[in-house]
Amino acid sequence: MSMKFTTREVNGVTILDLSGKITLGEGGATLRDEVRSIVSKGSKKILLNLADVNYIDSSGLGELVSAFTAVKNAGGELKLVNLTKKVRDLLVITKLVTVFDVKDDEASAVSAFA
């Protein structure tokens, strides 16, 4: 199963609802491309909703980092919300949880954008 996503906007924040796997050859490149596309259209506030991401590997973690860096370099902010236990565990192990701004629910995540 590959990754799927839909995009919506709430109070000026672009929210990507992701589902499936973020892994090598299974949608990872799609996430990176989609985030870069959103940034190129001028959106600087991006929230990745990972509620339905049931699997991620080191390539997927790399995709999240690439997305984070692309948004930051464009002067924007990228936050994560609704992490599943599997994803959260890997972010803790790799200490990426100290890099990303991780929120527990969408309302607080949206309001946390400057």
Next chain:
Amino acid sequence: MTDSNATRVHLTLDSVLDSVETVETLAETFAQRAGFDEDTASQIAMVSREATVNAIVHGNQYDPAKHVNITMEITQAILEIRIADEGAGLDADALPDPLAPENILLPSGRGVFLMRAIMDEVHFHKLTPGTEIEMVKHRDQKETHP
């Protein structure tokens, strides 16, 4: 794929990404058979996937003439997974620390780190040619995920 009671399996797979799924599924099956809980079995499958991706992409570099050899075995004490490529070789000690501040935002370089974090033992063996990674998980542990 394997006999439901098998405690040892050996596979020789092509250097294609489809092989990754085969190894991942087999590793999860063996981890469950060894008695690990669902989360731990999933993590063991994930690091087996990481090792297989490394073998195919970095070791064999998708060379159709080269193969990946997989051995999984359950003993009374451990689950052992061996994944070998036929590539130029890997110096695992030279891999950068992905937790270092200067590396934490790099998009790659976390695979071997995850193997070491999730498995109890990870050893690299030099082959001629290639590299074999040996990963061991002790069966007396019920949970290791954070």
